[in-house]
Amino acid sequence: MFRTALRQLPTTTRISTTSRAAAQLQTRKAHAISNPTLANIEKRWEAMPPQEQADLWMALRDRMKVDWNELTVQEKKAAYWVAFGPHGPRAMPPPGEGFKVFLYTMYGIAASGVIFGSVRYFARGPPDTFTKEHQEASNVYMKGQNIEPITGISSEGYIGKGMVATTRSSADLPKKAEE
Known part of the structure; x- marks a missing residue:
């Protein structure tokens, strides 16, 4: 209109x-x-x-x-x-906020330490395969089966440790609780 x-x-x-x-x-x-x-x-x-x-x-x-x-x-x-x-x-942070952040960070670290320690305390011990004797027996088995014949444990002139990754023997490990 x-x-x-x-x-x-x-x-x-x-x-x-x-x-x-x-x-x-x-x-x-x-x-x-x-x-x-x-x-x-x-x-x-x-x-x-x-x-x-x-x-x-x-x-x-x-x-x-x-x-x-x-x-x-x-x-x-x-x-x-x-x-x-x-x-x-x-805005600037209020006074004392830095201390609060530090305090709560320490609380968090302490809580994570408590959780870590309690999980470790109630966990089962290491398996039998972690002993030096078991790992040496695995080396003998691998040589007997001719496993990795080119560059591994069964090759000529091999000087590595093979499967042995620990120095703890079965006497060093804590006794397992019978189930």
């Missing part, structure tokens, strides 16, 4: 209407923010409600769109502090 009415207007009227509206939009400037609003913003920012913080930030943002030479010193300081000040995620 509105379009058809605009089409029917003479072209000179349409151009002047649109240019007047554009001129009004272009000449609009953001007005300076009052000093009481910006005074002591560093101390008041955390106590301000989120809506008031957002309104102030939007006003500062609109104000920063004009030439920066037109901004007052108070507005420049407030804009910098709101953008980069030590609040929110950039």
Whole structure:
């Protein structure tokens, strides 16, 4: 409806209407923010409600769109502090937080040590295959079966230890509880 009415207007009227509206939009400037609003913003920012913080930030943002030479010193300081000040995620940790982190870390390490020790205490002993005698018997069996004849234990001139990986004999191991 509105379009058809605009089409029917003479072209000179349409151009002047649109240019007047554009001129009004272009000449609009953001007005300076009052000093009481910006005074002591560093101390008041955390106590301000989120809506008031957002309104102030939007006003500062609109104000920063004009030439920066037109901004007052108070507005420049407030804009910098709101953008980069030590609040929110950039706030300094409260006093004693480092000690709390250290203390809880030590609690975690102590708890993991207790869990590790209790698991080791209640676990079964090492299997029979961990004894030196069993591993030497495995070497004899491998030589008898001619296992790995090219580079392994059955090859000519082999000087390695074979399957022996431990120095503990069966006498060194704790006795297994009979099940």
